[in-house]
């Protein structure tokens with residue numbers, strides 16, 4: 001049995017907390033779906049999961065299970081099984097006893113040996129059934145914890161960062177195993193992680209959260225290719241999308257450009273619909289998003305249709321084996337999303353600056369600037385917090401604060417990362433020609449909302 005889960009305008013206020021941990025969160029999860037809740041630490045993912053499990057009260061809003069109002073249903077009556085990151089096994093019980101433990105209550109008086117054996121076979125852990133948790137590796141312990149969830153034949157799996165205590169190799173292996181298992185069983189699964197790679201590889205859909213508010217719910221593919229705002233664009237994808245401050249130049253007659261300060265991108269004529277829509281941004285500051293694969297190092301003569309020319313100075317080459325990431329200085333001003341971790345290290349920091357600890361100074365400067373921006377976001381939020389109906393303000397795609405990186409010589413380096421083949425022969429200081437594929441150009445307004453590709457015009461990817 002599997003089930004549908006609906007959250008309708010669900011909010012959670014913890015006592016003594018000024019702002020909600022979860023703010024009017026709405027989501028429909030289909031029976032058998034694998035949904036990933038993704039977002040940075042503290043954005044409210046676990047709180048959503050715990051409200052679905054019944055471990056946390058819902059302050060306002062509704063939880064529906066298969067269409068039935070279920071806010072007050074006792075956790076034990078929800079037929080849900082949870083798997084946590086810390087395995088939570090009983091140390092004095094063998095794996096067999098740990099897996100069989102919940103069945104004592106779910107199948108009282110029944111022989112549950114066959115159910116435990118079946119679970120062990122599915123997970124490939126028959127050999128460790130008679131061992132205690134202290135005699136198991138981390139990966140084996142997590143398999144037993146999953147076995148304990150599976151053996152109950154739940155209608156929903158709720159997984160809270162179940163792999164985060166494991167090393168990278170094991171994580172990748174168990175990730176594939178979880179996907180195989182849950183899809184094979186057809187059980188609705190809600191999986192919490194802050195690891196975007198994990199979310200992208202596991203989820204049928206990904207719900208991306210920021211500060212308690214849902215930012216986007218879509219397939220992983222759509223989250224990557226059509227981020228609704230700059231926060232989603234920056235959170236999803238490795239290496240992080242290049243975000244550059246720019247201005248639209250659109251004289252009434254003549255061409256149209258995106259001006260990065262020292263260089264301009266000319267938009268080819270006739271302008272397509274998306275580029276025409278940029279005309280209304282004339283003179284305004286925008287944020288340009290370019291993924292590392294949207295730019296290539298090549299001569300202008302090699303440009304394909306839709307590619308336009310820039311240039312950059314090589315700052316650093318990151319060899320990755322199967323590819324290289326070339327960090328370039330195009331003379332642009334990067335935009336930083338303060339909620340996400342620190343901006344990319346500057347070349348000065350990376351190269352071990354000899355200029356009297358400027359890396360540390362810069363870190364402090366960036367932190368200061370981030371605090372300033374966050375403060376201004378708080379101001380903006382609090383000024384809009386009064387509402388005539390006395391209810392908290394309706395959550396929206398809140399402005400995604402973006403800031404210029406502080407303007408020091410160090411910060412003007414490495415503003416663009418380009419993905420290339422591993423054998424690229426460029427050296428630090430080389431000026432290289434770049435071709436930008438305009439089909440992969442994103443433009444966000446100063447509030448951080450995507451305006452190009454224009455949201456209404458874009459066909460859905462599915």
Ligand SMILES: Nc1ncnc2c1ncn2[C@@H]1O[C@H](COP(=O)(O)OP(=O)(O)OP(=O)(O)O)[C@@H](O)[C@H]1O
Nearest residue numbers: 014015017021040041042043044045046047048194
């Ligand atoms: N019991 C509690 N009392 C007060 N505040 C809480 C409580 N539990 C969580 N919070 C706060 O609610 C917010 C959301 O927490 P939550 O654990 O849901 O975030 P998360 O996205 O799961 O974070 P992480 O990835 O770090 O686990 C945080 O600001 C957290 O400090």
